[in-house]
Amino acid sequence: MKEIRDNEQVKAYLSAFRIESVFNDQIVPHMSLYQFDPGESICGQGDVAQHLFVLVKGKVKIYTTSPEGKTLILSFKMPLEIIGDIEYVRDSDFINTVEAVSSVCMIGVDDHWLKKYADNDPGFLRFLLEIIARKFYIKSNSLSFNLMYPVEVRLASYILSVSFDASDDQFKGWLNSASLTDAANLIGTSYRHLNRVIRKLCLEGLIERKKGRILVRDRKGLSALAGRNLYE
16 A cells, blocks of 8 residues: 655645535545555454545455455446445444455545544535445345346356456456455356356357456356346
């Protein structure tokens, strides 16, 4: 993680996403930019939540870990997204782990300054309400998606989420074969059936399994199969 104190760039991002009115003039001076490399942890499940983060560039994945050490990927997020909103409202530790998929830039502000200057700010509180409500709406759609669509469609959507970032044309990721159990858990199928579907998509020329990685060979075809990507 790299912290950058650049108030003008912070203001530029807030303006670009039209949220400059959400954070009042007393809050903005206490905001910093935080940069994360692919694979770097932004916050860990159970960590003390001390910052509210605004995702302004890149893609992150959110996952939870059971007491037995099993992980379940919950979703992928792109700008504009808030990390730490529920924790701020509940005054609790981080519920899930958030990890950078591509190069990520976030605006961060310490909870201390939010409680001092924004706790009674109607604009800020309404913004939090809208963000949290949207998350519940997306989660509801995601549950329906897993129930209504075949495994091929869900897998195509998941691979696209891992492999590409709409805000960064240079980013080309892949699905690690070692993480297929996590993928099966998210998609809602067995590890064995997931492997059968992977072989089918390989035969159709959509993906390629090579050296422990699953790579996209035909992005257009895979996108057509996925239809719409509900994991993001």
